Amino acid sequence: MLKYQMKKLMVATFAIALVACLGSVAFAEQAVLTVADCGKCHSVQPAQIAANGASHQTEIDCQACHEGHRPSSANNIPQCNNCHEGSAHYELKEDCLGCHNPHQPLNVTLTGEHKTVCVSCHAGPNKEMVASPSKHATFACNFCHADTHGNIPSCLDCHQPHSESMTQANCSTCHQAHKPLELTYPASTGSQLCAACHDSVFATLSASPAKHSQIACATCHASKHKTVPQCNDCHGLPHAQSMHDRFPKCGECHNVAHDLNNWPVKKKK
Ligand code: HEC
Ligand code: HEC
Ligand code: HEC
Ligand code: HEC
Ligand code: HEC
Ligand code: HEC
Ligand code: HEC
Ligand code: HEC
Ligand code: HEC
Ligand code: HEC
Ligand code: HEC
Ligand code: HEC
Numbered sequence: 001m002l003k004y005q006m007k008k009l010m011v012a013t014f015a016i017a018l019v020a021c022l023g024s025v026a027f028a029e030q031a032v033l034t035v036a037d038c039g040k041c042h043s044v045q046p047a048q049i050a051a052n053g054a055s056h057q058t059e060i061d062c063q064a065c066h067e068g069h070r071p072s073s074a075n076n077i078p079q080c081n082n083c084h085e086g087s088a089h090y091e092l093k094e095d096c097l098g099c100h101n102p103h104q105p106l107n108v109t110l111t112g113e114h115k116t117v118c119v120s121c122h123a124g125p126n127k128e129m130v131a132s133p134s135k136h137a138t139f140a141c142n143f144c145h146a147d148t149h150g151n152i153p154s155c156l157d158c159h160q161p162h163s164e165s166m167t168q169a170n171c172s173t174c175h176q177a178h179k180p181l182e183l184t185y186p187a188s189t190g191s192q193l194c195a196a197c198h199d200s201v202f203a204t205l206s207a208s209p210a211k212h213s214q215i216a217c218a219t220c221h222a223s224k225h226k227t228v229p230q231c232n233d234c235h236g237l238p239h240a241q242s243m244h245d246r247f248p249k250c251g252e253c254h255n256v257a258h259d260l261n262n263w264p265v266k267k268k269k
Contacts, residue, residue: 052104113140132179183225
């Protein structure tokens, strides 16, 4: 149907209704517009409410919000805070209608940049960002959580992985989205993930016949990136005290942990 025909029909219907109203005024005290009438002239809003009205369908009806009607009542558009008060979210300065269509209140649209509003319900992520500054903390929340409320992006939407074999699921092993520079990881972290950047260490250790090659990177370099263990964290002082006094550095004989002078090949000689 053409827009103008639609308008014509609307006007015609309205006229008929008015005539009907006027007619009934002549006989009865007053003509009453009821909720059942709205759909006769308005199709969009009743359809939206029927599909996605949520509590605005189940708890209230059109007239709870739209009291009166033109021409007798010139402004029948309600304020949200007529009914919603008592929460930080409802006291926001921002335009409620910018995000909520009252006829489908939970189908939130996110245009513009938002942080304050999000934080009014999700305090946690922002606390993390403040406590652990990074470039992510400078972005609006919906720079990442874009378009629809609850959307969670993939890191790979914006970043390249550190190696070809690395997947989105791996990222959270070392990075948290809201504090990406806090590089911590669990003991179960696979050495292949470290190898993405430390390929030569990985190659040296893998080629070593010593028992250290059976140990994961994350077992020795535990929890936090750039943690470096001491040999005696695990071994104590295994040799005679007099020897340790003379050669305080284990590496003087054992070289680096990743190689151990290729132990036990040398030992066999
Ligand atoms: C006989 C047809 C008809 C019926 C029935 C009707 N409306 Fe309307 N309504 C109109 C028309 C036509 C306009 C547009 C008026 C204008 O633009 O000046 C309108 C405008 C509105 C507006 C816009 C606010 C405004 O003042 O511009 C709201 C809200 C509204 N109607 C709600 C309702 C509700 C709720 C019901 C049911 C209780 C209802 N209408 C029943 C024809 C109708
Ligand atoms: C929770 C309150 C609420 C309920 C319930 C509600 N509306 Fe509305 N309605 C609004 C608000 C607020 C606006 C103004 C929206 C805007 O300006 O974007 C509006 C706008 C309208 C308009 C004008 C649209 C326009 O573009 O000018 C019509 C018509 C309308 N509503 C009809 C209805 C009908 C019919 C129902 C019931 C099926 C209904 N509304 C239920 C709050 C409500
Ligand atoms: C006439 C009273 C009334 C008005 C006006 C009103 N609401 Fe509501 N709204 C309710 C009631 C009642 C509920 C259900 C109980 C609750 O969540 O408080 C509700 C629930 C909601 C919900 C949650 C829906 C759900 O099912 O969980 C949202 C979102 C909402 N309203 C947004 C708005 C916005 C935005 C406005 C202004 C455009 C508005 N409301 C205006 C009465 C109203
Ligand atoms: C930046 C977008 C945005 C703005 C602006 C906004 N809201 Fe919301 N609102 C949301 C989101 C997102 C939800 C959570 C919806 C859900 O639970 O799925 C929500 C939920 C609600 C609810 C549901 C009940 C609750 O507290 O969980 C109500 C009522 C509500 N908003 C009212 C308002 C009012 C009133 C305003 C204006 C003062 C407003 N909103 C402004 C995004 C917004
Ligand atoms: C009125 C309160 C409210 C507002 C405002 C709000 N949210 Fe939510 N949000 C919720 C609720 C309730 C859920 C669903 C429950 C849950 O999973 O925690 C949710 C879910 C989410 C989720 C998915 C969580 C998951 O584990 O799947 C993300 C992401 C999210 N919101 C981001 C945002 C962003 C970004 C904003 C600002 C644009 C925002 N929210 C505004 C209440 C809100
Ligand atoms: C740089 C992108 C980015 C920014 C900016 C961002 N997030 Fe997130 N957010 C994510 C990703 C990705 C996840 C999924 C969890 C993960 O992988 O660590 C997430 C998870 C969430 C979750 C669900 C899990 C949880 O931690 O509760 C909520 C809620 C959330 N974000 C809200 C917010 C809010 C509020 C803001 C703004 C203060 C924000 N986010 C800013 C990317 C971002
Ligand atoms: C919507 C895009 C987007 C998403 C999604 C996203 N990032 Fe970012 N991230 C950026 C941008 C933009 C920068 C800043 C780049 C620059 O300035 O060089 C950044 C910076 C970073 C930084 C460096 C921070 C700093 O302060 O130097 C790390 C680490 C990072 N992202 C990891 C991640 C991880 C891990 C995820 C998933 C949990 C993720 N990002 C999700 C856009 C995104
Ligand atoms: C095994 C741990 C680990 C995993 C898994 C990991 N990262 Fe990283 N990431 C790091 C370390 C360590 C740095 C810091 C490097 C530095 O200091 O230069 C870093 C830095 C970054 C940076 C900022 C510097 C740059 O390269 O632009 C981004 C972005 C990033 N990672 C994204 C990701 C993404 C996306 C994933 C998942 C595909 C991921 N990371 C998986 C450890 C990891
Ligand atoms: C995104 C690349 C990247 C990933 C993934 C990565 N690192 Fe690093 N790592 C670096 C960079 C860059 C340095 C600094 C190099 C320098 O200063 O010469 C570094 C330094 C180190 C250092 C040396 C600290 C020092 O003080 O000399 C250790 C130990 C280390 N990383 C262990 C690991 C472990 C274990 C993993 C896996 C859990 C890992 N790294 C994953 C990039 C990465
Ligand atoms: C996180 C604990 C840890 C750290 C730190 C550590 N080691 Fe070990 N090391 C082990 C374990 C476990 C073995 C295997 C023991 C076994 O199976 O008998 C081992 C074995 C050895 C062996 C015998 C190798 C073999 O193949 O039999 C030597 C030598 C050794 N470590 C020296 C060192 C030196 C030197 C350092 C410091 C540079 C060091 N370790 C740091 C845990 C550690
Ligand atoms: C002066 C050289 C020298 C120094 C310094 C030295 N070691 Fe050794 N280490 C040896 C030799 C030689 C062996 C092999 C002896 C053997 O088979 O009994 C050995 C064996 C070991 C073994 C394997 C024991 C076993 O039962 O298989 C460990 C573990 C070890 N050293 C740890 C350390 C640590 C930790 C330090 C520093 C605190 C250290 N060593 C300092 C020469 C040294
Ligand atoms: C048995 C414990 C152990 C294991 C397993 C281990 N490291 Fe180390 N790593 C050390 C120690 C101890 C040092 C300090 C240098 C030394 O004394 O050997 C070190 C030094 C480093 C350094 C800084 C110096 C350098 O060689 O570049 C990096 C980077 C590093 N390790 C990465 C890794 C990676 C990646 C893995 C896994 C592929 C790994 N390490 C496995 C104990 C270990």
